[in-house]
Amino acid sequence: MTDSSFDAVHPPSRELLDDCVHCGFCLPTCPTYQLWGEEMDSPRGRIYLMDLAERGEIGLEGAFTEHIDACLGCMACVTACPSGVQYNRLLEAARPQIERNVHRKPFDRLFRNGIFALFPYRRRLRAAAIAGLAYQKLRLSRVAERILPPRLRATQALMPPVRLRSAFATLPRRIRPEGPVRRRVALLSGCVQDVFFHEVNVATQRVLAAEGCEVLTPRSQGCCGALGLHAGREQHALKHAKRTIETFEKLPVDNIVVNVAGCGSSMKEYRDLLADDPEWAERARAFSAKVRDITELLAELTPQATRHRIDAKVAYHDACHLGHAQGVRAQPRAVLRTIPGVELVDLPEAELCCGSAGIYNMVQPEPAEELGQRKAGNIRAVNPDLLVTANPGCLLQIGRYLDGIPMLHPVQLLDASIQGRQPTTSMSTQVGTREAPSSRR
Template identity: 45%
Template sequence: MSTLPQSPPACQTKDAKTPPLHSFNMDEIMNCMHCGFCLPSCPTYRETGMESYSPRGRIALMKGVANNRLKIDAEFEKNMYACLGCRACETACPAGVPYGSLIETARKAVEDKKKSDTGMPLVRRLIFNKVFPHPKRIRALGTALWAAQAAGLQGLASKTGLIRILPREMAEMQSSVEKIASPMARKKRRAYMHAAREPLYKVGLFTGCVMDVMFYETNQATANLLNKVGCDVIFVEQQSCCGALHAHAGEKDGAVDLAKRNIEAFEKAGVDFIVNNAGGCGAALKEYHHWFHDDPEWQARAMAFVAKVRDVNELLAELPPTAFTKTLNLRVTYQDSCHLAHGQGIRNQPRQLLRSIPGVELVEMNNADSCCGSAGIYNITNFDMSMQILDHKMDDVKSTKANVIVTSNPGCLLQMRQGIIRAGLQAHMEAVHIMDLLHRAL
C-alpha cells in the first residue's frame, strides 16, 4: 500500500493562486478520523491499493491544500478526478463525513485555479455553458442521434469498422446506446396526464436532460405507472438539467444557476411532489438547499423544493399497490444506483416493487451496492479504470444466473449494457430500468 508523502513546510509550497482556507469546510475535513472504515468500500482504492485513491487520502490532500501546505497541481487534480463520487464511503463512515460535498469543493478549487491560469477550455465551455443548460439544444442533439440511427449510420459504422475513428471509449460505449425516440413520438407527449383513478396527488415529473432524450420511453413508463396508482402527472415545461454534472465537475456556479431555474419552474407548477427516476439526478435535487448556504432567501426556497422531491421507487412503494396484469417469469438481479443507495438511502423500495411483479424471481448479487464504474461521464474520462470496475461487477452479476439486470439510473443502465456486451452475455441477459420492467407487467 502506498502512502501520502509528507507535506513540505508551508513556506516552500505556498501559492498565491491557491484558494484560501474558506473554500473548504474545515469542520467537515477535520471530522475525518482517518480510521480506514472507508477503504474497503472505495472502488478506486480496491483496484489500486493507493492511499491517495482512497477517501481518507483525498481528504488529507484537501486538508493540505486548505492549509496552503500543498499546491493545487496536476497530481492533486488527478487524485480528485480519479474518484467516482459513488459516496459508498459516506455509508461506511462512522463520523458522518459528507465526502460528496468535499470532493465537489476540491474539484471546484481545481477548475477555478485552471481558469485563473489559462481560462476555460473551449470543449468544456461548450458542454457546460452552451449545451446542458439548454434543453432545446439537448433535444436537437437527440434528434440528430435518432436521424443517424434511422439512416442506419450507427450500424454501418460498426460493420465497416469506421467506428474505430472515434476514441476507444466512445467507440465501445456507443454499442450500449439503444434506439432513440423519434421527434414524432416525442411530440405526442401530453403535458398533463390525468390519473386513471381518483387522484391522490399532483406530481411534477423531473424528466432530466439526457434521460429525456436517450430514455424517453422510460419517462413515459414512469408517468403511466404514476397515473395507474392515482397521480396526475405534469411535465413541467421550464425545467432544466438538475446540475449534478456541473457540480461533480467543479462547475458549482453553473449548478446553482440550474437549481434556481428548476426551483422556479416547479414552484409555478404547484405540485404536491417532484418525482424523478434517475438516482444521480435525485441525489442532486435533494441537496439543493446545501448549494445556497450563503444565500438565505434561495436556501429557504430550496428547502421547500427539497421537501417535495421523491424518487419514483420511494413514492410508488408508499402508494396503493400497482394492479399488474401480466406474468413476466424472469430471474432478476438488482444493481443499486450509488446515488440512490448511498446518496438517498433508498434500497428496499426498488426491491419491494420488483418482488410485487407476478412471476419475477429476485436474486441478490454480491456487492449489489458497489459502483458499476459509470459515475456520470467517468466511463469516458477514466475509461480503463471504469472498465476494470465494471468487469469485476459483471463477475458478481454472472454468479446470479439472472435473465435481467435492473437498475434505477440511466448511466448505470448504459454501463450494465456495456458490461453484458463485454462479458459476451447478449444472448442470455438484458439490462432494464426498473420503471420499464414494471411497465411491462401492466
C-alpha cells in the first residue's frame, strides 16, 4: 500500500473523505466553481484531490496546493450538502499540511508572513494606521495602482479610511446597565475591528447595556487566532486560542460576545482545535459553549430598549463565517426587524462569498475582485438605502466596489435606532450622493 502524502499530524480523515458521494449539490454555491467551471476548483473536486493525496497517489506540491489555496473557505458547500459532508473540517486539516510540507515561492512566503506579522497585533496595526493616514493624505493610491504588483495593489485598495482618534481609542473595561442586570457578558474587541472599526465596538457596548447587560471588556485580550486557523497556520491559531481562553475564562460572565463573524466562528471551534490536548480540551469546550455572536445574544433577549423609527430599505449580506460556518442566519434578520420602519431585503446569489474570506482578497486578488464586483452588482440590483453585514472583512471588500451605498454593522443600525438618531456609516468614504435614511421618533 502506498504511503499517504500527508504527515501524521491530523490529516484529512478517511471517514470524512468517504462521506462525499460527489452528487454536485455544492457546485452552484461554490464561488470558484462559478467563476471558472473547473471541477478541481469545486468542493467535490478538492475532496477528490484530498482523497488522492491520502492514498499517496499525488503529492502536495503543485496542483494540490494550487486548488486548495484557491478555495475561499466560505463553507457555502457545507450548507448546501444533503449528505452532511464536513468540508470545513477537511479543509482545516488540509491547509496545515500545505503550510508544513510545501515550500512556497519566496515572495509568496514573505507576503503571507507579513500578513501574520501585522494583522493579529493591535499595536502594530495602530502604527500602520499612522502610515496609512499619511498615505491617504498624500493621495498615493493612484501611483500605487500603476507600480505595485497585484497582491500589494489589492492590499492598499482595501485600506479603510483612517481615523487616528478611533484607532487609538480604548473601550471602557466595564459598562453597567441603568436597571437590573439581565445578563453579564464579556466582549471580544478584536484586532482589525478595534483599530479600524472601533465605532462598532462602541455601539456593541451601548446596545448591550441598553438591553440590560453588564459588559466586561478585558484590556489584556489579543488576537483570537481566526486568521491563522482559516489559513492553515495551526501553531498561530493554537497560541492565540490558548491566550484568549486564559483571558476570558476567569471572568464571571454568562456569555462571551463577538461582533466579527470570522472570530466568532473560530472561537466556537476551539473545542475541536484543542480536543486532543488533555490540559486544554475541557477548558476549550467550556469556553466555546459561552460564545455568542452579538445578534445571537440580542435575539435571545426580549427587546427592552425603545426602538425609534428609521425609514430605510436595508439589504442584509450574510457574512460566510456567520451564515454558513455558524449557521446564524435568522437572528440578525430578527434583530433588524425590531427596528420600526426598516424594510429588510435579501440579495440575489446570497450564498456566494463576496471574496473577502480572511486573507483571501490579499493572497488571491484576481478572483476576489471578480467576486467583489459580482456581489456589488447584486447589491445594486435591490437598490437599498443601506447595506448591513456583520464582518469587517466584508465591509472592506464590498466597500472597494460599491459606491454611493452606506454600509453598517447590524449593531450600529440598532444602536442608532435606540438612541433616536440617524445612523452613521462605517465606511464614510463610500457614501455617494444618495440621501441617508431618516431616523425619527
